[in-house]
Amino acid sequence: MNIFLKIITSLRLTVILLSLGMMLVFFGTLDQVNTGIWVTQKRYFESLFVFWSYPAEWAASDTLGFIRIPMPGGYLLGIALIINLVAAHVYRFKLTWKKSGIFLVHIGLILLLVSELLTDVLSRESQMSITEGGKTYYSEAFRDNELVFINRGNPDYDDVVSIPQSILSKKGTIEYESLPFSVRIDQFYPNSVISRRGNQPTMPPTPVTHGLGAHKNRPTDLMVNEQPVRYDDQSVNTVSAIITLTGTDGTNLGTWLVSNLLDDRFPRQTLQVGEENWDLAIRFRRYYHDFGLALHDFRFDRYPGTEIPKNFSSEVSILDDTGSTNQRALIYMNHPLRYGGLTFFQASYDPETEETTILQVVRNPGWLLPYISVLLMGAGMTVQFSMHLGRFASRRKREEAPA
Amino acid sequence: MLRFSISGLSLLLLIACSGCGGEQVESYRVSKDIAERQQAPQPTTPPPPASMRDSSMNPQLENQTAGIPDATWQAPGHWVEAPGSAMRKGTFQLDADTELAITAFPGDVGGLLANVNRWRNQIGLGAVSAEELAADSQSHPVGGFPGTIVFMAPDNPTTGNGIMGAIVSLPSATWFFKVTGPVSTLEAERNTFDAFLHTVSFQDSGYPTP
Numbered sequence: 001m002n003i004f005l006k007i008i009t010s011l012r013l014t015v016i017l018l019s020l021g022m023m024l025v026f027f028g029t030l031d032q033v034n035t036g037i038w039v040t041q042k043r044y045f046e047s048l049f050v051f052w053s054y055p056a057e058w059a060a061s062d063t064l065g066f067i068r069i070p071m072p073g074g075y076l077l078g079i080a081l082i083i084n085l086v087a088a089h090v091y092r093f094k095l096t097w098k099k100s101g102i103f104l105v106h107i108g109l110i111l112l113l114v115s116e117l118l119t120d121v122l123s124r125e126s127q128m129s130i131t132e133g134g135k136t137y138y139s140e141a142f143r144d145n146e147l148v149f150i151n152r153g154n155p156d157y158d159d160v161v162s163i164p165q166s167i168l169s170k171k172g173t174i175e176y177e178s179l180p181f182s183v184r185i186d187q188f189y190p191n192s193v194i195s196r197r198g199n200q201p202t203m204p205p206t207p208v209t210h211g212l213g214a215h216k217n218r219p220t221d222l223m224v225n226e227q228p229v230r231y232d233d234q235s236v237n238t239v240s241a242i243i244t245l246t247g248t249d250g251t252n253l254g255t256w257l258v259s260n261l262l263d264d265r266f267p268r269q270t271l272q273v274g275e276e277n278w279d280l281a282i283r284f285r286r287y288y289h290d291f292g293l294a295l296h297d298f299r300f301d302r303y304p305g306t307e308i309p310k311n312f313s314s315e316v317s318i319l320d321d322t323g324s325t326n327q328r329a330l331i332y333m334n335h336p337l338r339y340g341g342l343t344f345f346q347a348s349y350d351p352e353t354e355e356t357t358i359l360q361v362v363r364n365p366g367w368l369l370p371y372i373s374v375l376l377m378g379a380g381m382t383v384q385f386s387m388h389l390g391r392f393a394s395r396r397k398r399e400e401a402p403a
Numbered sequence: 404m405l406r407f408s409i410s411g412l413s414l415l416l417l418i419a420c421s422g423c424g425g426e427q428v429e430s431y432r433v434s435k436d437i438a439e440r441q442q443a444p445q446p447t448t449p450p451p452p453a454s455m456r457d458s459s460m461n462p463q464l465e466n467q468t469a470g471i472p473d474a475t476w477q478a479p480g481h482w483v484e485a486p487g488s489a490m491r492k493g494t495f496q497l498d499a500d501t502e503l504a505i506t507a508f509p510g511d512v513g514g515l516l517a518n519v520n521r522w523r524n525q526i527g528l529g530a531v532s533a534e535e536l537a538a539d540s541q542s543h544p545v546g547g548f549p550g551t552i553v554f555m556a557p558d559n560p561t562t563g564n565g566i567m568g569a570i571v572s573l574p575s576a577t578w579f580f581k582v583t584g585p586v587s588t589l590e591a592e593r594n595t596f597d598a599f600l601h602t603v604s605f606q607d608s609g610y611p612t613p
Contacts, residue, residue: 137437267513
């Protein structure tokens, strides 16, 4: 066995990897206080490497602020653990009846690591808000945005073309078969402040020629200033872009300002191309489902003598695509609704009206795997311990037998 | 054995990387019935989603509204002027359930048809075409600028609120005068509202500042 194989199959590597994993959890938890769970998850657990830096909020950060601790990220540790375990099985362990329990435990462990990886890659989280007496057929991801073009010409349906934020951020020109124009992303702002240029007339005018932000509306034209992206759980980034549209015959259809700030509080921005009208907007990434939820009742109690709410619950009906009801459900803490491959958790509510519930909508195709892996590990341990117990008991019997 | 483990590992890595493959532009068709969130009938305009109620955003809206030159008007005696908000140019309480909100936004804000259809959507009515709007609305100048006056009642006028409003296009801004309330009150206030619109005068030169 060469030295490389010796290393990757060794138990010592397993111990080192597990210790590094504990270190990662420890420093990740420290950082979560300042950056919030979303950033911590991305930075520490969905990465290959991470640097922990001494937080500026801590005492003596002037002198100790230089401290940086490099460590492997969650993906690297997870993949290394899988390689270590699989390699050890291939080269060191022999499958025997005596060790079948340990094998089961290891298979369960591998499944657990794989399911974690699958969850990161395939799961999707979004939120659905429904007002009492209202209904909703889609959920929105507030951390992700899309540039949409909507043709509402047909009386029965809307045609939607969605360009995800990840494509907008690369800028460039986008052509799509069902759009009668091409879209050039001139500027993209992952977070921004939109203000009126009239207040600062010395600023150069924006290139925007059409729609809400058009500079022909001087001095009321709008100005976009880039801001650092915010990651904390409470903030919503104002994603904006300046785009230029060109017809298929080369006609210039104008330069437009689009932003998720310009939502349904504002009139729609509409572009006319021939006979067709296309609305354009940046909005939170929207996922339509083939069923909807109607909210009958949202309620919560308050802790006595305080304004602090508790015991949130939402009574909903599931509506199929014809709008008829086929199931009622009560969603409350630790009792999510599972339907159509989605899980709906009670997440929040609108404190102003106290009539709008906000549900966390999670799609995780691998949600069963952790349960299976825990069952396997439990079964493996039971088998292994029972065999040990059996061996111990029979040895004891032999020893006690008269010599 | 080695080959087996290597192929197993590359499969895992492939799964791990499939998420980084990048997203695509996509298109889909969505029925009008489900395209937007449907609210229960409400006495006033529904609030924006809680997630958007970030205090840092409102100053921007205020900026845009505040930059538009003001207008003057004379309200009938029985209308009670309500404390305005930063987003409003004026607010009147016609009675306990009926409110006139006056707002202004830069530009043509999407055009007349889009705005009328936005109002219709707020009281649960379907969109109309430009021809239907022309047939169903009156056009007469407000404060010397082209105005369109609309009156819309919900499908069930006994329970839901209706909207009576005027949309006035100035060169640099669009003004919205929108009365929301029970249809019976709107009917009763129709002539008063017309008279009120005649008193409106804009402090706008009529031309964009160079």
